[in-house]
Amino acid sequence: MFKKTILAASILCAMAGSAQAFTVDVNGGAAGGTIAGVTTLDWLPGNALAVGGNPSGGLQTGDVVQLLYQANLGTLTDGNNILYTSGVGGLRFTAVAGFFETATVTNGGLNATFTATPNTSSFFRIYATPTNGNNLAGTGFTTGTLVLEGTLQSVQSSNFTVNPAAGTVQFDQFGTNNYAGPPNTLTVVGSGSTDLTWLITNWDSAFFPSFNLGDLITTAINSSLVDxxxxxxxxxxxxxxGIANGDVAHNIGTCNGCPQSSGSDLNFQFQADANSSITVPEPGTLALLGAALGGLGMFNRRRRVEAA
Known part of the structure; x- marks a missing residue:
């Protein structure tokens, strides 16, 4: 059964929190699945796609793209030690995410930084599943049991830089070149990262038994992006x-990220390697915050009386 937090963005901005250990039940309440002391979810290398990230004429400052992400869980850790390896004595887990960001392009189009686009939708979802999502096909990441979801709170940083000296190289260099696109698909070479904070809005208490109703919980996701x-x-x-099972095609053309001066807009695809940690309020934080907000209300009322 899902629990729902009562949230306000203004409260979250004012709240002081700290990363704390939590419990994950990798069997969803069945025997033998309780993993205590978790601080980090370490995701296996996965995929990210900037939808509209390679438009005709090149990406320009002010352009808005949607970044989509998907990956399988690797391990649960306490920051130093592996507490659980996905699928060993329990279920596997997948993550999907998506949000809109606005580009600032410099250095002749080689560098791009991004900020969150206001008033747009976002999603972050974790699923429990007997089998991993299929990275090559891009399916199976949303077909399990939904156990946690959230929305984007902030983008601390998001960037990508192309290395022109490296030229273009084979896009799929993982094992056999079996990418589901043109067989000789190339890519620019580059790297970047994203640093995001997501507000957890719902969770399944069978899988996250240590979360409490009313807690203001966030997850920080840090990811490298490379080609x-x-x-x-x-x-x-x-x-x-985060619900549809693979409804967006990669659509990167014959060269991922290569400049194009004509034709339809293309996407830009990256290998993404992410980890996430959970932040919950410190004991007493909410009470202190409530007192502070109460004091602010009294101050405002006093100002109105004095003005009258």
Whole structure:
């Protein structure tokens, strides 16, 4: 059964929190699945797609793209030690995410930084499933049991830089070149990262028994973005909303990220390697915050009386 937090963005901005250990039940309440002391979810290398990230004429400052992400869980850790390896004595877990960001392009189009686009939708979802999602096909990441979801709170940083000296290289360099696109697909070479904070809005208490109703909980996700793909297969499909099972095609053309001056807009695909940690309020934080907000209310009322 899902629990729902009562949230306000203004409260979250004012709240002081700290990363704390939590409990994950990898069997969803069945015997033998309780993993205590978890601080980090370490995701296996996965895929990210900037929808509209390679438009005709090149990406320009002010352009808005949707970044989609999907990956399988690797391990649960306490920051130093592996507490659980996905699928060993329990279920596997997948993550999908998506949000809109606005580009600032410099250095002749070689560098791009991004900020969150206001008043747009976002999603972050974790699923429990008997089998991993299929990285090559890009399916199976949303077909399990939904156990946690959230929305984007902030983008601390998001960037990508192309290395022109490296030229273009084979896009799929992970094992056999079996990418589900043109067989000789190339890519620019580059790297970047994203640093995001997501507000957890719902969770399944059978899987996250230590979360409490009313807690203001966030997850920080840090991810590297690189091209070409050397640690995982590039996906052919992505989920547009964290529910659909692969409804967005990669659509990167014959050269991922290469400048194009004519034709339809293309996407830009990256290998993404992420980890996430959970932050919950410190004991007493909410009470202190409530007192502070109460004092602010009294101060405002006093100002109105004095003005009258």
């Amino acid at each position: 070409p793909f050397r640690q995982v297969d590039p996906s052919a499909l992505f989920s547009s909303n």
